[in-house]
Amino acid sequence: MKAVVVAAGEGTRMRPLTDSRPKPMLPIGGVPMVERVLDACAPYVDGYVLVVGYEAEVIREHVGIEHAGHPVEYVEQDEQLGTAHAVGKAGESVNEPFVAMNGDVVVDEALVASLAAAARDGESAIATMDVPDPRNYGVVDVADGYLTGIVEKPADPPSTLANLGLYAFDPGVFEFVEATELSERGEYEITETIERMLAAGHAFRVVEHDGHWLDVGRPWELLDAQEILLEDVEREIRGEVEDGATLEGSVVVESGATVRTGSVVEGPVVIQEGATVGPNAYVRGATVVGEDGKVGTSVEVKNSILMRGATVPHLSYVGDSVLGRDVNLGAGTIVANLRHDDANVRMGVKGDRVDTGRRKLGVVVADGVKTGIDTSLNAGVKLGVDATTKPGESVTRDRGENL
Structure with missing residues (x-):
């Protein structure tokens, strides 16, 4: 099983810290975020595919061709056109079930373990977390532990489970990525890809997570994340x-x-x-x-x-x-x-x-x-x-x- 780690973005909300490095290379607890994501995946995968773009050489030089004993392959996303577009770039390198991770999040190993378990069982999966106010997230609708729908930032959320943007897929996802259309935001969005898969009868296990997870998007959130990580x-x-x-x-x-x-x-x-x-x-x-x-x-x-x-x-x-x-x-x-x-x-x-x-x-x-x-x-x-x-x-x- 491979981990596809998306680390192509600049992180414009992180400026000026990202003027000289991609956002996934910003350190938390003294370690770049992307390295922490690779570490969390290491016990469950036998290789990595890093999707790089902005200041790609900074990541290549830091990570190299091997991490935690597993080979690292790089694919380029020259234009940052959304998560589906990024995942699709890995299509020629992946022909087996895989976990798809963002390289700029704080996530604990237990969540990766749950996603990897779904992939080993031959199922796709979506990671979620119960949040007090889900209106600022993509929100999932669930029945009997499986995804029935997903909606972005709804005024009337169907549940309190927020989409964390972390997934398990089988290689069939790439066909649906190809069919995904450009959104009004000018991106190929993975949520549309998932909706297409659901419409075609593809099942998605919903993995509910109650541990560490933080989407680090703005400069002060580096401090929030560091406070969490240094607890241990x-x-x-x-x-x-x-x-x-x-x-x-x-x-x-x-x-x-x-x-x-x-x-x-x-x-x-x-x-x-x-x-x-x-x-x-x-x-x-x-x-x-x-x-x-x-x-x-x-x-x-x-x-x-x-x-x-x-x-x-x-x-x-x-x-x-x-x-x-x-x-x-x-x-x-x-x-x-x-x-x-x-x-x-x-x-x-x-x-x-x-x-x-x-x-x-x-x-x-x-x-x-x-x-x-x-x-x-x-x-x-x-x-x-x-x-x-x-x-x-x-x-x-x-x-x-x-x-």
Whole structure:
């Protein structure tokens, strides 16, 4: 059995973090999302087909031709024309039952196991989850454990079971993909493919899931996902911890990482290879300090993602934020993460200011950003690739391109 993993999209709602990488390569808990999906599939498959497109070489270079002992084949989706179109691209590489996964979701192994079991039984399957308000999802109609219909974002949902966009198929699906027509949204949608299969008498087992699942589409959802994933992290100290440093709870210090004297690290925290913390730093919450990153003297970092090479060297505070690769925050840079009126923080997404649902949210800073000393960054601000600030500047609006 193979896993077809769709990892072709840019993720425009994730800008500016996706200006230099496809969305599935964004890290959660220090590991790219697509790699986590491959890991979840590994016990149940004997090979992968990765559907790539935007910045495809980034995925190819990271994943390579083998993962978890299974071969990896790549197919190109030059135009991102919907999930059915992406799945169809795998048709020449798959002649057996398979699971179809998105490469930019957080999903636990148990759900993959259930889908794979259906495929082994010769059945197609659709993954679902009970949600309080299903009107913003594709909603399934079920009878005796099998799918009878599916409708997108209905005003009057037929059930509370949301479609998670994860499936088991047999190779017969490709015939129905070929028959799928372009939708009003300009995509070949897999839900139409499934409706055609149902009309032709094809049965779909409904797999109800009650574990971890999160569709990570907007920058702050990286933090939501990391909080979930780091719940299960176990303490492991392989790097150097100097005398006078204090580690509390579930803390991972990878080989080649250093925690210097006077620092306090309260888990769940992952400090990756080559990273340094301290001296006299404070790191807490669900935080990852990425490879070769630095949290320096008298710096506090809370509940944040610092990607590879991100540096916060002196006298700064970073809370509930995402820092891209090779960011450098000048001494005294302070991130605000709470509004005075205690309302949810809003953030720009494709030109609109969106309620993030988060009372505490700092900033999203793309690769290569540099701030001047004593910069203040307001809650919900985004800085684009290679953006800069002046010393002493107070930044209250987004800055840069492709935000």
